[in-house]
Amino acid sequence: MTRKIKYFEALREAQYQCMEADKDVYIMGLGVPDPKGIFGTTTGMQEKFGADRVMDIPLAENTMTGVAIGSALKGMRPILTHQRVDFALLSMEQIINQAAKWHYMFHGLHKIPMVIRMIIGRGWGQGPQHSQSLQSLFAHIPGLKVIMPTTAYDAKGLLISAIEDDNPVISLEYRWLYGISDSVPEEMYRVPIGKARVLEEGKDITIVATSYMTLESLRAREMLQERGVNAEVIDLRTLRPMDTETIINSVKKTGRLVVADTGHKMFGVSAEVLAVVLENTFERLLNKPSRVALPDYPAPTSPALCDDYYPRAGHIAAAALEQLGKAVDDKLFALPTDRRLDQPDSKFEGPF
Amino acid sequence: MTRKIKYFEALREAQYQCMEADKDVYIMGLGVPDPKGIFGTTTGMQEKFGADRVMDIPLAENTMTGVAIGSALKGMRPILTHQRVDFALLSMEQIINQAAKWHYMFHGLHKIPMVIRMIIGRGWGQGPQHSQSLQSLFAHIPGLKVIMPTTAYDAKGLLISAIEDDNPVISLEYRWLYGISDSVPEEMYRVPIGKARVLEEGKDITIVATSYMTLESLRAREMLQERGVNAEVIDLRTLRPMDTETIINSVKKTGRLVVADTGHKMFGVSAEVLAVVLENTFERLLNKPSRVALPDYPAPTSPALCDDYYPRAGHIAAAALEQLGKAVDDKLFALPTDRRLDQPDSKFEGPF
């Protein structure tokens, strides 16, 4: 049975069903059982599963990551939640040196099945320290898997895969996605980690996007369609392992590539996608690809300073048009009239 | 007056001269004044400048980074030293959220002039947690500058620039470089941050290398020369800001590119170099570029497991030959007869 639910509900359902199915799954994080329940993704869980399996924790990101690791190697399946990726920076040592390496360096004797959920991206004036999108830091680390679900369907399916995976999985959730709806099956299902999704087929240009930028890319596709360009939109969904095959096949077909990422540009996710394409389909590339990503400075707080900070559909479309040698019109960059840019676009509601 | 000194001596001299020139410069780090003096780079400094300016510290990487930041905004110029980049992971929060952002987010009211020295790369059986090369994690962060000196000349000149810079600068020093010699002027001089160096000119292919891989690239150049290929070798020297111009100009000339980096491949430095080249000189590229970097798994400890882990000159040369459609011979991959691969090559001694 499929029905329309929101991204946050899909994440909660994934956790709920995994906890019902496997008593070793547990959830912990600052505020997990509190009235806000991490954007509703953990609401009601403690009532259902008890304070032994759904736990608030001390403010100690580094140590709690170690605790999750220790419990994981004993067969538990922790889901550790950070309200922002910015806080998770306190736990980089445990994530990179320990979680990512214990299976390897102990020659397979330990498994570290754990999920670390982190929230990325912009919100109401969150500013420089509360809205980063640091996915490439994790994507660079062997031993980790890194997922970035965009749709509610994928949110549920990928989180279930992550919880059932025997490796540490970093799940990055963009704040503005929690309210997006999608048709989501009631039963448990898995979306495989490591598979991109072709959301819309197209023949003229490939747009590879991560997370929230997938929504902007779909809008960009419409803009392009209006201008006679037929774009293929791929939601990367997983950064590590990366589904290079889907990307390469698409670029082989279209010969053109725009990458739209929620993070910074330099040394970011978009660079890896370009590199992979270059290494694998160089000969089929018809023009130089483009990267649409955050500029290389921190996020300012005032909405007045953010208008040019977060690239929008128009920027993606413009990059595509340029590659195709077509005119770029001002309409692409028109500011919305119904909202300020520091609030999510209510038209991005799904299903996808 | 120029004389031949080693990399570690060059780093010490840089710090020594900066401390003489500016009383606000100070050094701290675990073991800084101890008998080993961070590979000799801080030996004798405490005797000369006193325990107020050359300090051992508690084992508290995160806090000591914050302390450095606090002192920097008060006009001091701290040099914080970590014996391994792996330990510095404990301080990612302070580095990324604080050091990199205080100048920006306080609208220029604070400056954070500080240098964080970190040692990267392999050593005698250091294994998975003591030999990483995590430069791309830092290179991704706006607000930081990131340098990776290869030669003793650059080590001194870049470190002086870093100490005099008004921004946080991450300096990554590869363990195997400390014993390399070079002609180094006695007086203070600066190597500008953000400029790559063309070490050897060539016309057939461009090799862009970081840190220790520059030495392997020079050796690769010789191998290529023997096989009739004339390679240009560029030492990237700075990752952020990156000297895209030098790279692009070189690839415009040669039409071909190999990137050799000391870190992991996926989402690594080599990806950014490829992306930049693709965006800027797509039309001049004659073949797909190659990335020569660490494979995507942690560093094993036993030397028997490392033979194929660390790419060598031969791998770089082979990548170049393949691009040029030339035969790749087994001799390229011959193991050295005078040493095991877990020890530095004594022939890499400089000057460069």
Next chain:
Amino acid sequence: MSHKKEVTVKLYSIMNRIRTVEEKIAELYPEQEMRCPVHLCIGQEAAEAGSCAALNDDDYVISGHRSHGHYLAKGGDLKAMLAEIYGKETGCAGGKGGSMHLIDLNVGFIGAAPIVGSTIPIGVGVAFASKLKKENRVMMIFLGDGVAEAGVFHESLNLAQLWNLPVIFVCENNLYSVYSPMHVRQPDTRRIVDLAAAHGMDSHYADGNDVEVVYQLTSDAVKKCRNGQGPVFIEFSTYRWREHCGPNFDNDIGYRTEDEYQVWRKRDPVALFRSKLINDYKFDESEIVKIEHDFKDQVNDAVKFAKESPFPDSSNAELHIYA
């Protein structure tokens, strides 16, 4: 005016200033013109006013996410603060920071940042540099009860004690970290002040809603720091009245009780001290009303200033990326 009276007026004025500004923000926030999170400190004014009043103008303060009170108590520019929260060009951080990144270097307010615990070592570093430069200034670091769970707290205390730095750690224990009560975060077999004492530090615990107690304790601490006798730690018990983040009351959402709130509400630090001024110190009520009134006008002016100030040009976003 006698010294004693001067101090009394000062303490009340600062508390009143904080209360008035925060209430004004709470009132205007629903207009959605302050487009950033705000962490109001209503209920905690005594701990903030009393401790900052013990500092000289050129002493230092650093703070975290809940910093309005510290900024105002240290004498931070009100217009620049409100303009910052309104995201305006005239804001103290040019609009880049918002409510969580206040700064006023003219009065030694080094800055604020909302990663819990992260400004503690930065404050210690300022104190270290200040000591080296022989400025004889004191650094006051504000922190909450949540911070006592974080490693950086201990690392910083260790260092401040080891290096004998002129730092006063002021912990405002308001019983909650967001919606989480103490007992899910810290063992009930110890107090926060015990942790600090274990670092070998001169450590105190006191009622943070009594501004005179706060002032007395912090004044002693300042004297000690000024004499080079090292850091001091003080834990003040207090209570936040409104929601963790935002302008509303939230006793209805279930993480704490209305009863608990009412108990603390009765211990309103501003009202208590106001009564004391009248009943014990024989102030004329009109004197007090005048202070309050004058400041209300200032706040209204500042709001007007903030609202009327221009937004920064979007190109300002590219200023100050590197120094």
Next chain:
Amino acid sequence: MSHKKEVTVKLYSIMNRIRTVEEKIAELYPEQEMRCPVHLCIGQEAAEAGSCAALNDDDYVISGHRSHGHYLAKGGDLKAMLAEIYGKETGCAGGKGGSMHLIDLNVGFIGAAPIVGSTIPIGVGVAFASKLKKENRVMMIFLGDGVAEAGVFHESLNLAQLWNLPVIFVCENNLYSVYSPMHVRQPDTRRIVDLAAAHGMDSHYADGNDVEVVYQLTSDAVKKCRNGQGPVFIEFSTYRWREHCGPNFDNDIGYRTEDEYQVWRKRDPVALFRSKLINDYKFDESEIVKIEHDFKDQVNDAVKFAKESPFPDSSNAELHIYA
């Protein structure tokens, strides 16, 4: 054999085992066949043997960079340890880890890792899972004096106490962190054990070179943990004889004095207990010699095994990248 005697023999045997292995490593290290750093624990055997002897076979131990003693005291496989240090396929981590990553899950030795402090929360996490699974096992976490400066130490103590976990924190205070003496790292106004006590934890300090004292204290701690009465912290004073990392003596390089070393040398935990066996417990010397002799043979066999074992195929490097 009486229980008392059995324990006595066990304590001596374990100490002797550690000493013998470590001396053998020191002897052979200059051959440059063990191609990884080694952190020898000679001088600290009593703290390690005494505490592990208090555990059951199925209890847990986790350690850091200086882990040989803990591994051996917990009963870790000697051949697999030496083979690991020699980088061989038969090593306990297949050559991937070396001396700093010993593991033997058959005896509850969860692992070791050399990032100072990092295995502490991992150990706490094992204890948490073990408690949830109602295994009634105890987790013993070894740490050095340097760790007391690190935030993760405090965060972990806070959690272990809060969640009332069956953890024994054993701190071997050997006065140095690499070449750094205590006084450049920690204030002299407090002891490490005071820090732990401040977390509300049952905390003890004792002579770590007296194996019987160690055994007694840790046995009590184990009992407490087993009864669900929460974690225990014990600081043992002790001393490392040789250099921080490597096989040599290093009293000549200047960070500590020969005199200091000699004082501790006289308090050799192995020799002291050996004399006690003979003088107080009336062991026959030949009995002891036999224990020593047998074990020497075992060590020689293990070295032979390690040296003769094949290196892993270089393709093994690609095993176990993901589970």
